[in-house]
Amino acid sequence: MVHNVLLGVIGGSGFYELSGFEHVKTVNPETPWGFPSSPINIVKSKTGLHVAFLARHGVGHRYTPTEIPVRANIAALKSLGVQAILAFSAVGSLREEIPPEDFVLPNQIIDRTLCARPNTFFPSGCVAHVSFGDPFDADLARIVAQCAGALERGAKLHVPTVDHDLTVVCMEGPAFSTRAESKLYRSWGASVINMSVIPEAKLAREAEIAYQMVCMATDYDCWRKSERPVTVNEVMTHLSNNTDNAKQLLTQVIKLLEPELRKGSIGETLRGAVQHGIQTNHAHRDPAVVGKLRFLFPSL
Ligand SMILES: CSC[C@H]1O[C@H](OP(=O)(O)O)[C@H](O)[C@@H]1O
Ligand SMILES: Nc1ncnc2[nH]cnc12
Numbered sequence: 001m002v003h004n005v006l007l008g009v010i011g012g013s014g015f016y017e018l019s020g021f022e023h024v025k026t027v028n029p030e031t032p033w034g035f036p037s038s039p040i041n042i043v044k045s046k047t048g049l050h051v052a053f054l055a056r057h058g059v060g061h062r063y064t065p066t067e068i069p070v071r072a073n074i075a076a077l078k079s080l081g082v083q084a085i086l087a088f089s090a091v092g093s094l095r096e097e098i099p100p101e102d103f104v105l106p107n108q109i110i111d112r113t114l115c116a117r118p119n120t121f122f123p124s125g126c127v128a129h130v131s132f133g134d135p136f137d138a139d140l141a142r143i144v145a146q147c148a149g150a151l152e153r154g155a156k157l158h159v160p161t162v163d164h165d166l167t168v169v170c171m172e173g174p175a176f177s178t179r180a181e182s183k184l185y186r187s188w189g190a191s192v193i194n195m196s197v198i199p200e201a202k203l204a205r206e207a208e209i210a211y212q213m214v215c216m217a218t219d220y221d222c223w224r225k226s227e228r229p230v231t232v233n234e235v236m237t238h239l240s241n242n243t244d245n246a247k248q249l250l251t252q253v254i255k256l257l258e259p260e261l262r263k264g265s266i267g268e269t270l271r272g273a274v275q276h277g278i279q280t281n282h283a284h285r286d287p288a289v290v291g292k293l294r295f296l297f298p299s300l
Helices: 070-079 138-146 179-187 197-206 232-263 287-293
Strands: 007-011 022-027 040-044 050-055 084-093 108-112 167-171 192-194 210-219
Touching: 007 232, 050 070, 070 197, 084 138, 084 197, 084 232, 108 197, 138 210, 138 232, 167 197, 192 210, 197 210, 210 232
Parallel strands: 007 050, 007 084, 084 210, 108 167, 167 192
Antiparallel strands: 022 040, 040 050, 084 192
């Protein structure tokens, strides 16, 4: 097993492999929550940073957003030593000013997955509550924002400001939204929509891993009167340009991120927070649950 892979990258629809880096090894760790969606490819940057790449929907895009084994994905990355995850996602745009092929760095989430997915590592038997008011990692966001110039073909990176949040709605799939839902999400102030940020962001937080999603617009969903509702064909049209830009962005981000990851400053405030926030007292913890959790936190 390769340890001390400090960065994890999760690729979404259309982003199934990380080319342009030296391949080190492919691993497929079994976790107490099963196997990850796909074997994990470990690659090396020019300066020697090991990066673990995982295809969210599996090899050949086998998993629906609802069926993705997200707990196994996050636990597998944690077992490699990952301290930060950059997750890429194809999203629909809910705003005129975010055309297809623009990128968005959300800082907020609205969860509309309707409880259809396992979304915690801490069930009855070992209960913990994590802070999730700011679901993304501000240090990762700052570094990605500094790399906006890496995007080609005129694509823009939209970043939140102090007075303007950028919110991603996570809907339950696999069908896309109705027009009424799409308009509702706009009225809530949301900027983009996908089917995958929940529970990924929650589980990364529970695993004490810094997490930021990079959203890549592929369509205007179905809120615009003048346009036909989104179809997979429309999404596919933009996926390959978006994936090229994601790789350009990632190359720049890795250069800036590497020294901070090596110093241990990314995700510093998360370390220990969840383990020390467990509510169930020692005498009442379920040994079977604790046994599984030790995969994430060996000292538990
Ligand atoms: C292919 S359109 C819907 C699909 O695309 C997004 O996937 P991902 O986030 O993995 O890039 C969206 O969340 C849906 O799962
Ligand atoms: N319009 C949309 N709704 C949900 N997920 C998406 N992924 C890409 N486009 C989407």
